[in-house]
Amino acid sequence: MSDKTILIVGTYDTKDDELHYLAGVIAGQGGGVLSMDVSVLGDPSRPTDVSKHEVAEAGGSSIQAAIDSGDENVAMQIMARGAAAKALELYRAGRIHGVIVLGGSMGTDLALDLCSALPLGVPKYIVSTVSFSPMLPPDRIPADVQMILWAGGLYGLNSICKASLSQAAGAVLGAARAVEAPVRDRPLIGMTSFGKTVLRYMVSLKPALEARGYEVAVFHATGMGGRAFESLAAEGAFAAVFDFAPQEVTNHIFGGLSAGEDRMTHAGRRGIPQLVATGCYDLVDFVGWQPAPAALADRPSHAHNRLLTSAVLDMDERRQVARAICGKLAGASGPVTILLPKGGCNEWDRPGAPLHDAEGLAAFCDEVRSACPANAELVELDAHINDPQFSDRALAIFDDWVARGLVPAGA
Structure with a gap:
């Protein structure tokens, strides 16, 4: 046999x-x-x-x-x-x-x-x-x-x-x-992020959520990670999502490392509660060992390594991304909260950092306010996405959802 x-x-x-x-x-x-x-x-x-x-x-x-x-x-x-x-x-x-x-x-x-x-x-x-x-x-x-x-x-x-x-x-x-097949003995939280050099909230959020009885899977949002995240969301595998790195939406619009046109849609279709933030919204990732796309050739950029380079969007393009993200969330059938860190959305855009653009960030925030769909709650934070205040607020919102029965309690 x-x-x-x-x-x-x-x-x-x-x-x-x-x-x-x-x-x-x-x-x-x-x-x-x-x-x-x-x-x-x-x-x-x-x-x-x-x-x-x-x-x-x-x-x-x-x-x-x-x-x-x-x-x-x-x-x-x-x-x-x-x-x-x-x-x-x-x-x-x-x-x-x-x-x-x-x-x-x-x-x-x-x-x-x-x-x-x-x-x-x-x-x-x-x-x-x-x-x-x-x-x-x-x-x-x-x-x-x-x-x-x-x-x-x-x-x-x-x-x-x-x-x-x-x-x-x-x-x-x-x-x-x-193969060790996934065991669904605890509610699963899906989280998107990048490495600790650019986004850091998962360092504190993951253990805090696990202490509450949840399993947490963090997806590297560089194209294939977003595909995995979306496929599990489509299956209804998540109790809630912390979609804090939607840069793949930006990449899809501007020809970068896309996760597909349906990125940031499946959780909403399944009614999965979504906490959404704007990590790295202002960057387009492209293959570092190839010439930059013509439209991005003269932009400020960051060579993350020999495989990956990130180019910075201009003001109008940032507004376009804000509209695209809000448009995708407008179709959600479950709870949606947008966390908007007004102090910046990646480690390279802090004041004094090489990709800082205060006017561009302000334009993006203005557009999110204007385009925020009626089904979403907008929470603005006077903090950077990597500051403790951001993670603390995200956890407080999640705890409120659990208390209200919008998210199942941890095991």
Whole structure:
């Protein structure tokens, strides 16, 4: 009897040998396998556990409709919808404990949808000829997916691609055996931030919330962290959120490291209470080893490291960010409080610091006041976001929400 079962997904009409090789490695390590065919035109050498016809039907269509479309993109999207639905169905039924998807650009497109459909904590591996490629948009990459380049694997088996395939097979089975699934024995608080060099409130807030019986997860708001935060919010995993680093909204507007257009929306849609602040609202993060975007080339900036540089917004752009944040919060169905620290919103913008801009900050605060939606409470603080007064006020508001029954009491 195998201890864990891995779903293997791919186009068995063109990658039959490679997919069966993966299955053999997993079986050789004592794992179980379920196979899913996402081919359209051809057939596998032997039946798979989930046929291409079942996949197409789960996608609301049929293989014949995919063929009749005459468009490989349309056909693959049918299969992507179906593969995602079937994978989730198998997981919920307890039949699989992890997934590995094999493909080129077409298969990777499908793999991103399939892996996004599975909850965080389910091992997800993609073996792809385009792994780590800039063609993969951050807002489509699942929060906890693992990828490995399918080196030398465009057509047929060889010793080079076997090295990648065998690593991935061992990794997904090992992950399925080793993973410690999230335990929801305490209400979970989601918090966004950056490292202590720029934002520091989590240093005091996390232990204070844990002492009250909550689990606290702090997400690094540099694109993928925001995706993980939003995916958990969409699941309704949070009892409340402290979304104090919404800079990914700024990044999305101005071409920086985006977490997607839907950043700062899922908690509101689920009615999750939101404490929101404006950490690093004035900065656009871009890849430090590439030339600055033309629109930001002459701005004051801070090279955080060799990977990441932050450029400063001008006054009008700050007003645009204020409107965007308030617009997203206007759709919330749960409690919303905006904390506005008038003394500054990151360590580099304090008086005397290199990115200080008093007029820009004042313009931003004015716009937040004007655009603040009717469903949100605005709390202005004569403090910097890294000052103790900020964290103390946030905790006081949260305690009031708990006392009023808006947030469940800690365990």
